[in-house]
Amino acid sequence: MLALLFFSGAAWAYWNDLISSPGDFEMSAKAWAMKIHGAAAMAILVLVGMLLTGHVRFAWRARRNRGNGSLSRCQMIAFSYVTTAFFERFTCFFGHFSDSKRALKHENHEKSPIPD
Secondary structure (H helix, E strand, C coil): CHHHHHHHHHHHHHHHHCCCCCCHHHHHHHHHHHHHHHHHHHHHHHHHHHHHHHHHHHHHHCCCCHHHHHHHHHHHHHHHHHHHHHHHHHHHHHHHHHHHHHHHHHHCCCCCCCCC
């Protein structure tokens, strides 16, 4: 489920930032990638919520596996931080890349979305 969440977000970022003149396929793929990403995010939230309310609360009160549970929680927090930072960098880098592609089109006197 995490892989689906990651790859659907990466696919959406690709079609959103790298495609300079999207056609019907790209627009459709971008929309489907966002729908799949949203569904995967909701599924992850439900699964983590089920895990926290049942399994984790019971084990914490029973004072079992506290070391592993704390490590797992830290891993979840670190994973969310790293993926957020990665996608901020990813969209920032490819945003500049797509801006330079637009500037090259503008220099070549092709139709450009950049106003003069």
